[in-house]
Amino acid sequence: MPDLEIHQYEVDGHLGRHLVLDPRSLAYRRRYTGDPLRPVEWAPKVPVLDQQNLTAQGIHTSQLFEGVDDVDALGSCCGNAATALISVLHGLEALDAAGLSIADAGAAEAWAIGLYSDATHRDQWHDDAWPVQDCGSSGLGVAKALRHRGLVDQYGHATTAEELAMLFQTGPVLMGLPWFSAFSEPGPYGFIDADPTWHTSPLEGGHEVCLTALEQVDLNPDGTVADSTVLRFVNSWSTSWGEQGSGRLTVGTYRALRPEIDLTQPRLDSR
Structure with missing residues (x-):
């Protein structure tokens, strides 16, 4: 096993992401080439998912997996974020063939839980997996799960705001980040960093979201972002959170948290 950089966070029913960096991934870093960076938006075909209130959605984990009881929430944010992303990359026929419903939010959440389980088994840096242990996962683990299922060809990474903006030009991006309590109560328009003192609020854990839009591109005089x-990102805490289930943050907040953020873009280049 390679020498991984691992930062584990507490896992509970709404947070379940760990930071896992593989040095070999830097070979798949997509460097910014100076091309124009334009605002862009990608719309997931699946409804906003909810990794909480599972039984109310008609999701019984005891029926999805053998040997587990029903749980009302799972730290499956990596699976949820990747489900939103994959619904952008594929057309309706391919999504139907993969068993992912875009009409039924509960069925889509159940599919995301299955992807989360797959990702926990791809995360070979620890011994736990779902089922039975709600151990959380990583952006790297869920990207491996998508590739194993044949739903993506490859995945690349970004380590700067410019590289992230460049990735956005071709598709949505998975972002794993440390989650502060202030983020759970976003301000107007869903900005999780609306409170300038967010960094002084307690750290709740790690979270994975699907970045879906580069809404406003401001450039410095030297051409940097x-x-x-x-x-903008889509969350997996139902439409009651943020702006109809979505949130926003500035690149300044990304830069402040960059040492604990990973950006992964599963890609479908063979189309």
């Missing part, structure tokens, strides 16, 4: 540039 300005801190005021706005990113």
Whole structure:
């Protein structure tokens, strides 16, 4: 096994992401080449998912997996974020063939839980997996799960705001980040960093979201992406959270948290 950089967080029913970096991934870093960076938006075909309130959605984990009881929430954010992303990459026929419903939010959440389980088994840096242990996963693990299922050809990474903005030009991006309590109560328009003192609030754990839009691109005089540039993401805590289930943050917040953020873009290049 390679020498991985691992940062584990507490896992509970709404947070379940760990930071796992493989040095070999740097070979798949997509460096910014100076091309124009334009605002762009990618719309998931699946409804906003909810990794909580599972039984109310008609999801019984005892029926999805053998040997487990029903649980009302899972730290399956990596599976949920990747489900939103994959619904952008594929057309309706391919999604139907993969068993992913875009009409039934509960069925899509059940599919995401299955992907989460797959990802926990791809995360070979620990001994636990779902089922039975709700151990959380990583952006790297869920990207491996998508590739194993044949739903993506490869996955690349970004380590700067400019590289992230470049990735956005071709598709949505998975972002894993440390989650502060202030983020759970976003401000107007879903900005999780609306409170300038967010960094002083307690760290709740790690979370994975699907970045879906580069809404506003501001550039510094030297051509770098300005801190005021706005990113939008879809969360997996139902439409009651944020702006109909979505949130926003600035590139300045990304830069502040960059040592504990990973950006992964599963890609479908063979189309």
